[in-house]
Amino acid sequence: MLLRIAVFGAPAPIGRILAPISAILHIPALVVYTAGIRLEFAKLLLQTFEFWFALVTNTIWLVVFSVVLGDLRVLLVAVSGLNFASSLLQETYLRDSLVIVGLAMIEALCLVLLMTAVSVELLDEVQHYSLVSTRHHELSTKDVLVNIIGTMITLMMRTMYRRFLQFKHQKENPGTAVQSLGYHCRITLAPTASSTTGSNSILPRPIGPLPQTKTKQTEMKATSQHPPLQMHLVPDPERFDARNTIWPRFGSLKPLPTLHRIGLYLCGATGLVSYSLSLLLPRSCRSCRTDVIAVMGLTTTGVVCGLHLCCCQRQLLKRVLTSFDYWFLTCQVLAAHLCLFDVFYWRWPSACGVIASLLWGHWTLTVDALTPSMKRRLGVKAWMPTCTILVFMAVQLLLMLALLVWDDSDLQDRVVWDSQILGRQVRFQVVPFLLSRLFTIFVWCSRLLYALVTRKSDNTLMLLHGNVQYDYQHWKLQMKSANTSAIGANETDPQRPQR
Structure with missing residues (x-):
């Protein structure tokens, strides 16, 4: 070192x-x-x-x-x-x-x-x-x-x-089993009782090579004297009551009236479109109408995201908020949006769009905190988080093009720090840091999109994953036992040639 x-x-x-x-x-x-x-x-x-x-x-x-x-x-x-x-x-x-x-x-x-x-x-x-x-x-x-x-x-x-x-x-948990650090499985929320009780439990569901690994293990046992190192799903016995929400008064399981659900859909669509326009419209096109659009986008977004937060299940929300993926993406998104405030000269219409974008990002990352019964109550469909991520990525991509290709003069690149250190001129600017954050966000949003598109059930979680474990110490004992048995079998084999 x-x-x-x-x-x-x-x-x-x-x-x-x-x-x-x-x-x-x-x-x-x-x-x-x-x-x-x-x-x-x-x-x-x-x-x-x-x-x-x-x-x-x-x-x-x-x-x-x-x-x-x-x-x-x-x-x-x-x-x-x-x-x-x-x-x-x-x-x-x-x-x-x-x-x-x-x-x-x-x-x-x-x-x-x-x-x-x-x-x-x-x-x-x-x-x-x-x-x-x-x-x-x-x-x-x-x-x-x-x-x-x-x-x-x-x-x-x-x-x-x-x-x-x-x-x-x-x-x-005393024992020799060790949890895997880099390999996880998807999990889904499955109801354990009738919808009136609102109870749900997390059931681990393997993806990728876990089922294939078991098949290969069976074949290897038949053809080899050495047992393979097996991986097992870590059971999660915890139960989640869908009625245990952040604000039980708004998070009840009573079905929403059709009119209220339509209003919620309209607020969501209006918020997505309005915040996008408030960030993408050039300064020359701004007027009193665009200011109204910015306020409308922030207001409708606040209604949807506020209701969503009230209906989140407490235990699931705690798991989401303490996960690495949530904090990694949240820090990246927060840093990028702080830069956007400065890039837009801290103008309040654009600031409304930036705040609305932050709220939609939080809504997407915490959608796993809604139980299946709550999703049915609010009318949250499987395609909605996908649509939100696509709009978010499209806005970020257009902003990157405006900075690098179209050379939009309405967006400033302020020098945050300019000084000399050990005789060298050091300068930090906003736009390079912003572009770096946007690129990382774009890649991780692609990962979330892949998880949403490839999931087999609407109740499969996007951000939270299940753990798998392996018992290396027990496997070593099995290896020693298999080797000892193989040596003993060779010594007692009557067909073995004698020297």
């Missing part, structure tokens, strides 16, 4: 000398770690969105950082990229989890220091390039690197947080 810091912190001539040495020192640990990875477990992780998102992010960082360096320090960048890629498979290394956690913490600390150095331009002899440039806005390799490294740090923090929850679960 110290040598890696010295490579990027020292002057370029010294860094070029230290980089090959540091890269060579990383190789033995990388080889030993890679040799201990279980391939069947790695195949499961290779089919998850999180793995490929992190891998693509790491690849972009590796390519862009290598281009801006352009010297022997690229060798250390390549090895560091391999280290991060291997850390994505850390739970497939089943021998010593404490060592893996320590290595992950060191890797995260190195990334934090590197992001700081890139942000304040402390790296020596680094040539940044302009990727997109217009009269008023610019996106450079520096902006891409800072965003990418920040995302990589966040993903590593997520893994560490899941590792903490894993240790906590093992402490509360």
Whole structure:
């Protein structure tokens, strides 16, 4: 770690000398770690969105950082990229989890220091390039690197947080079973009683390779003496009363009158259209009517989102609000919308649209907190979150085009900070940070869309996932027992040739 810091912190001539040495020192640990990875477990992780998102992010960082360096320090960048890629498979290394956690913490600390150095331009002899440039806005390799490294740090923090929850679960549930960090399954809400009682329970439903894994295990047992490492769904015995809402007076299970439901639909449609217009209409087209549209969009959006919050089930809402996916997306959306306030000169009609967009984002992320009976009461259909995400993505895409392609002069790119650090001019602007956030949001919204489109039931949750676990210690005992039985069978086999 110290040598890696010295490579990027020292002057370029010294860094070029230290980089090959540091890269060579990383190789033995990388080889030993890679040799201990279980391939069947790695195949499961290779089919998850999180793995490929992190891998693509790491690849972009590796390519862009290598281009801006352009010297022997690229060798250390390549090895560091391999280290991060291997850390994505850390739970497939089943021998010593404490060592893996320590290595992950060191890797995260190195990334934090590197992001700081890139942000304040402390790296020596680094040539940044302009990727997109217009009269008023610019996106450079520096902006891409800072965003990418920040995302990589966040993903590593997520893994560490899941590792903490894993240790906590093992402490509360004595045994040798270990929960998987990177592989999860979809879950669905299924009623356990009549609709009048409003009780619902979470039932884990596997997706992807879990059913196929069981089939392969059966075949392997018939053809091999060594039992495979099996994965099991973690049961969730908790029950959720649909009447236990944030505001029981508004969250009752009585069916809404048809007129009220139609009014709710009209408010939702009006809010989506109005907030989009308040953000996309050019300044030259603004008038008193557009101001009314902005206020109408915020008001109708507030009605829909407020009623939605009142009807959320308390336990489910707590699970959503404490999930990593919710906090990751919420922080990205909040940061992007704070930038939008400034980009639109803090004009109140545009601010109404920005606030409405934030409310719709929260509505989408917390739709899992509605029980099936409450969705039927409010008339929330399966296509509604999909439509909301599509509108949100379309608005963000048009804003990106307005900033980078159309060069809209109505949108400002204010300099937030401009000063000198160690003789280097450091400048932070709003638009590059905004574009980085919008790109990350766009990718994660695509993931949510995929989850909504491919789910087999309207009651399958979008953001919340079920856990799976494996018992490595018990599997090792089975392996030893199978090996002992195989040796005994060979010794007593009458057909075995005698020497």
